[in-house]
Amino acid sequence: MAAKRKNKPAKVKRALKDRAKGGQSSPHDLKPKILSSKVERRQVDTTGLQQGKVIAIEGRTYYVETVGSDTSKKVLECVPSRSVATENPNSTLIAVGDNVWFRTGDTDDTVGIIQLIEERKTKLARRAAGSGDMEQVIGANIDQLIIVVSVDEPRYKKSLIDRYLVAARKGKLEPAICINKIDLGDEEKVKRDLQFYYDRLEIPVYFISAADGRNIEHFTNLVRDKTSVLSGPSGAGKSTIINVLFGKDVQVTADTKKKFRKGQHITTFARMFTLPQSGYILDTPGIREFGIWDVSRDELPAYFHEFNDYADACKFPNCTHTHEPQCAVKEALDSGELDADRYNNYVRLLNSLQN
Ligand SMILES: Nc1nc2c(ncn2[C@@H]2O[C@H](COP(=O)(O)OP(=O)(O)OP(=O)(O)O)[C@@H](O)[C@H]2O)c(=O)[nH]1
Ligand SMILES: [Mg+2]
Ligand SMILES: [Zn+2]
Missing domain, CATH: 3.40.50.300 (P-loop containing nucleotide triphosphate hydrolases)
Structure with missing residues (x-):
């Protein structure tokens, strides 16, 4: 695996050729089959497929390490199949750390075509x-x-x-x-x-x-x-x-x-x-901003779990700990029991979230 390679490796070009009879070139163009239940998963024919873990992504090339003992492990350059299936709906198709099932290319067993992406545990x-x-x-x-x-x-x-x-x-x-x-x-x-x-x-x-x-x-x-x-x-x-x-x-x-x-x-x-x-x-590459995904305004207070020690004593059960009267979280803040910077970050975050 080369750290600074700019062009698509020749092997991957071949794998793309193996895969693409209709001229498909990017995983973003793919319409993966979403497997939303365990029954559907069982219907995927994994015969002849190998298991591996995505250890790096460089452009459109996915480096997959095969499952096995340390000595038998190999790293393959992979691309997703046109008929790829995933257990992660509405998300990044393939991420580093994903457990995948793939078959090796028709012309070369050092390149692979990814057929299935397993559900992410974390x-x-x-x-x-x-x-x-x-x-x-x-x-x-x-x-x-x-x-x-x-x-x-x-x-x-x-x-x-x-x-x-x-x-x-x-x-x-x-x-x-x-x-x-x-x-x-x-x-x-x-x-x-x-x-x-x-x-x-x-x-x-x-x-x-x-x-x-x-x-x-x-x-x-x-x-x-x-x-x-x-x-x-x-x-x-x-x-x-x-x-x-x-x-x-x-x-x-x-x-x-x-x-x-x-x-x-x-x-x-x-x-x-x-x-x-x-x-x-x-x-991972450095980030400029970190936008919260899939957390609603109602859910946010529970993510600041130091609030939980006080929230039961708030007058309103759905208190957002911002403008409400008789808020025990704000009282704790005023008495110095909570971190003011963190509370202010909470308020800013809450305002940035849609319901
Ligand atoms: N003074 C000091 N400099 C450091 C330390 N650790 C890293 N650096 C320097 O900080 C600069 C950036 O370090 P990188 O490791 O490239 O930073 P990065 O977080 O990987 O950056 P991205 O890959 O862009 O996300 C380099 O010049 C490092 O030598 C440290 O403990 N002290
Ligand atoms: Mg870095
Ligand atoms: Zn409150």
């Missing part, structure tokens, strides 16, 4: 950036989300962290927060700023420096034996962290300041790595 998803009302799945079938932000260059925003925490709950992922570039700031000050997250919300928060290696051993323990996704703003240091975990450069990184001048993202596609310490880790 996912990190956001509202797709740009126009359109679509879900974008950043990673699927993952155990934990590690939100990677940095002390400076770029300075972290708690509003982004709070959005990620909603998405983690929604997608059934365990959250952890990684504050990188601690070498660029005052560690004690940053710790105080995030105290509510580890003390009250009991979310693991790591204060590390991928540059000088500070506290990196705690981070190594966090990812051991699990499947983790690293997500956060561009330049926070996700790929640098991956390189530290591997002890060598497996991902390209770039100088933050220079990059911001050009407004570029360094990592341009998601890729899953098998860790030397055991476990999988998914590096």
Whole structure:
């Protein structure tokens, strides 16, 4: 798998030829069959198909690692079949981490045609950036989300962290927060700023420096034996962290300041790595904004679960904890028991959601 290849690999061109008798070229043109019940799933003929996991997506090429022992595992370049079926309606057709069934091409057994995408058990998803009302799945079938932000260059925003925490709950992922570039700031000050997250919300928060290696051993323990996704703003240091975990450069990184001048993202596609310490880790492109997907205004308060300790005492059972009288959440806020920044992020998020 080449990290910087621009053109579609020749093998995939051949696979596309194998597949496309009607000149289809993009998975976006496909009309996948949606399997909405277990009965329908059983009707899919998987005879002769192999199972695998999507470990990287580069343009229209899907890299699929076959299921098997470490020594027998292979990575194939795949494309979706014109008759592909999915168990994930109204969503990204194929995401990194997806478990798929495929057949190998007629001319080459190192390329595959994906026939079926299994239901995602967990996912990190956001509202797709740009126009359109679509879900974008950043990673699927993952155990934990590690939100990677940095002390400076770029300075972290708690509003982004709070959005990620909603998405983690929604997608059934365990959250952890990684504050990188601690070498660029005052560690004690940053710790105080995030105290509510580890003390009250009991979310693991790591204060590390991928540059000088500070506290990196705690981070190594966090990812051991699990499947983790690293997500956060561009330049926070996700790929640098991956390189530290591997002890060598497996991902390209770039100088933050220079990059911001050009407004570029360094990592341009998601890729899953098998860790030397055991476990999988998914590096993803930096995000500019994180739009919440599939959470209604009514549901949102429950995602800020520190409110639950008080919400029963609110006068109105459907209290949004904003303008209502006798709101126990606002009373707790006024008495300093809740984090004001996080409450303000909640209000902003609530206002951004439609019912
Ligand atoms: N001072 C300092 N710089 C760091 C640290 N970690 C990473 N950097 C630098 O930050 C810049 C961006 O790092 P990347 O790892 O490319 O950031 P990224 O999050 O992968 O960025 P995208 O791929 O664009 O999302 C590079 O110049 C790194 O050398 C750190 O702990 N301290
Ligand atoms: Mg990167
Ligand atoms: Zn209330």
